[in-house]
């Protein structure tokens with residue numbers, strides 16, 4: 071190959087290589103650029119490699135000039151490749167960023183947060199308070215740790231009554247008992263006989279006594295809260311559950327008032343056509359006493375107990391039974407809540423499984 075021919079080939083190759091890189095760059099296509107790199111700079115069969123072989127055929131006298139031109143060609147083509155590669159990479163980054171920015175659409179509605187909600191039992195309590203509030207009943211509270219006076223004695227449940235059996239109640243280890251069990255422990259003046267027994271209340275009827283001790287008739291209150299009984303857990307039992315207690319005391323309160331109040335409560339809490347019925351029963355603190363049933367689908371279900379406040383209870387809180395009469399009722403809140411929501415196992419209320427609780 072003549073020196074002129076060689077130099078001409080160099081010019082052509084340089085122009086073609088730079089044009090190929092520029093085309094790849096214009097398309098912002100790194101694959102196209104890589105193809106061009108292989109075509110021109112490929113280590114074994116690239117066109118520049120081919121031209122290098124032709125350099126050997128250039129006459130020796132012209133060789134230094136041809137070699138110089140060849141090196142310059144190689145440098146320029148390599149620099150052209152690097153430049154194009156760098157600019158493609160930069161533009162790709164910019165395009166990805168622009169794409170990311172476009173992907174953020176501030177008008178798309180946000181992802182809703184999963185907010186917590188009230189426990190179904192709490193929701194039921196709130197509704198019952200609301201319903202009874204509309205019937206004129208105020209809300210009263212009482213402690214969950216009670217003395218025997220409020221849980222039994224004042225409710226006409228005397229010491230020998232089986233309802234007071236330690237096996238049927240959660241009595242607390244008293245301070246005095248603890249003190250005697252710790253060697254040299256406790257205050258020296260503590261004597262086991264001095265500390266009155268206390269227990270987790272087994273019914274919200276305790277609040278009847280606390281309210282009547284605090285105020286004179288007319289009384290119209292409800293109280294909702296936890297009660298405790300050592301029952302083995304199953305579908306319908308749990309050692310802790312909730313009751314709603316109702317109490318109304320005034321002159322001339324009758325069983326008719328009791329029944330119409332419970333009927334209104336049932337109809338407002340469940341459905342307008344719900345019926346209730348009373349079945350004779352016994353509670354030490356009411357006379358007469360009844361079990362309260364309500365219609366549910368095709369049958370009757372038991373909601374709790376009720377009755378006219380026993381004169382002994384009125385006397386225990388200093389009310390004159392010749393002047394005042396009253397009614398009281400106690401209903402199971404789990405039962406109400408379970409019926410309303412079709413829950414068949416009340417233990418579910420206390421498992422704290424959010425997949426269950428989130429349905430309400």
Ligand code: PHE
Nearest residue numbers: 273275375376377398399400
């Ligand atoms: N305290 C009773 C119980 O827990 C229910 C009840 C309350 C009955 C008020 C009569 C009057 O079973």
